[in-house]
Amino acid sequence: MQKLGIIGTNWITGQFVEAARTAEAFELTAVYSRTAAKAQQFRTDYEAGAAQDYTDLATFFIAGDFATVYIASPNSLHFEQAKQALEAGKNVIVEKPAFSNPTEMATIQAILKDRPDQFLFEAARHVHEANFKIAQAAIQALPTINGATLAYMKYSSRYDAVLAGEEPNIFSRHFSGGALQDLGVYVVYDAVSWFGAPESVDYQAEILPTGVDGKGVATLHYADFDVTLIFGKTVDSYLNSEIYSGQTTIVLDNAGTIGTVSRYENDGAQKTALGQAPLANPMVAEATIFAEIIANRDTKRYHELLQLSQTVNQVVYQLRQSAGIVFDAD
Numbered sequence: 044m045q046k047l048g049i050i051g052t053n054w055i056t057g058q059f060v061e062a063a064r065t066a067e068a069f070e071l072t073a074v075y076s077r078t079a080a081k082a083q084q085f086r087t088d089y090e091a092g093a094a095q096d097y098t099d100l101a102t103f104f105i106a107g108d109f110a111t112v113y114i115a116s117p118n119s120l121h122f123e124q125a126k127q128a129l130e131a132g133k134n135v136i137v138e139k140p141a142f143s144n145p146t147e148m149a150t151i152q153a154i155l156k157d158r159p160d161q162f163l164f165e166a167a168r169h170v171h172e173a174n175f176k177i178a179q180a181a182i183q184a185l186p187t188i189n190g191a192t193l194a195y196m197k198y199s200s201r202y203d204a205v206l207a208g209e210e211p212n213i214f215s216r217h218f219s220g221g222a223l224q225d226l227g228v229y230v231v232y233d234a235v236s237w238f239g240a241p242e243s244v245d246y247q248a249e250i251l252p253t254g255v256d257g258k259g260v261a262t263l264h265y266a267d268f269d270v271t272l273i274f275g276k277t278v279d280s281y282l283n284s285e286i287y288s289g290q291t292t293i294v295l296d297n298a299g300t301i302g303t304v305s306r307y308e309n310d311g312a313q314k315t316a317l318g319q320a321p322l323a324n325p326m327v328a329e330a331t332i333f334a335e336i337i338a339n340r341d342t343k344r345y346h347e348l349l350q351l352s353q354t355v356n357q358v359v360y361q362l363r364q365s366a367g368i369v370f371d372a373d
């Protein structure tokens with residue numbers, strides 16, 4: 044197993060560490076937290092007693108015994124932390140959305156160009172899962188595309204704090220938060236993976252008092268069709284997602300966490316289930332693939348993922364500009 048350091052001690056890091064262990068991909072050897080007690084608690088909770096703790100980021104990178112760092116800090120911190128990691132010779136797995144804008148992305152790409160032996164992955168977990176690939180194959184088999192509606196809306200427990208007049212990181216412009224950054228990025232990943240980069244975009248966002256979007260509807264315009272994206276963090280949606288091709292429709296239960304994939308034909312008379320039961324931990328697939336790419340130095344697959352990440356970053360930024368949302372990072 045490859046040695047892993049982590050930044051951020053929230054539940055998502057725990058889920059990744061468990062996934063990495065299940066996949067026999069990475070073992071946790073170094074923990075960075077701003078507070079020693081949290082680092083220690085994390086190791087206890089996730090049974091990584093032998094890992095070393097660090098509360099100073101520079102020391103973590105210099106002295107930490109690991110080749111790859113998983114970064115799950117607030118979005119606005121990803122750029123500086125990833126940059127520091129690359130400069131310290133580490134591989135990086137950075138949570139989505141990897142970077143706040145194309146300027147940050149370009150800086151990272153330039154560093155990577157000078158360091159061809161290192162890898163940087165955006166942890167867009169769903170694109171590595173079996174049902175995403177099953178959906179992709181079903182979409183590629185369609186004779187033509189007439190559009191799509193992709194939805195991912197989930198009420199955030201942290202929205203309660205916004206309603207109470209507070210500004211949690213994920214709803215803050217200081218931390219590059221908002222619905223587009225947090226959940227919209229999944230459906231942008233879907234659209235870019237399945238249909239390519241759009242010709243133009245627009246986003247009608249509901250802006251919260253904190254200055255970021257709570258939910259909204261975006262349209263990606265392609266040469267022959269439009270894709271509607273519906274995403275948000277202030278309500279729960281149970282809408283299916285659909286990809287249209289004449290009288291055939293591919294139906295997903297959810298475009299961000301794909302539990303089922305079906306093909307409907309003949310006025311709905313013929314329904315074919317295509318998907319698989321998802322793995323219990325949705326991060327196992329990405330942990331497996333990142334470790335494989337690093338171990339096999341699979342630069343072809345790696346560059347495809349990096350290109351996808353860059354296009355998604357560009358589209359998310361264009362959508363954000365269309366809604367007039369500005370971050371400190373800009």
Ligand SMILES: NC(=O)c1ccc[n+]([C@@H]2O[C@H](COP(=O)([O-])OP(=O)(O)OC[C@H]3O[C@@H](n4cnc5c(N)ncnc54)[C@H](OP(=O)(O)O)[C@@H]3O)[C@@H](O)[C@H]2O)c1
Pocket residue numbers: 050051052053054055075076077078081082114115116117118120138139140166168212213225
């Ligand atoms: N892939 C997925 O399914 C998924 C799910 C959830 C979140 N995420 C992503 O994971 C990342 C973290 O999300 P989150 O909701 O866990 O964020 P968060 O709770 O705001 O922060 C995550 C961690 O970062 C550190 N941190 C918090 N505030 C900080 C600050 N002001 N300065 C420096 N460090 C700070 C904390 O660790 P310490 O106190 O130990 O330093 C905290 O545990 C985001 O990029 C998010 O998009 C992905």
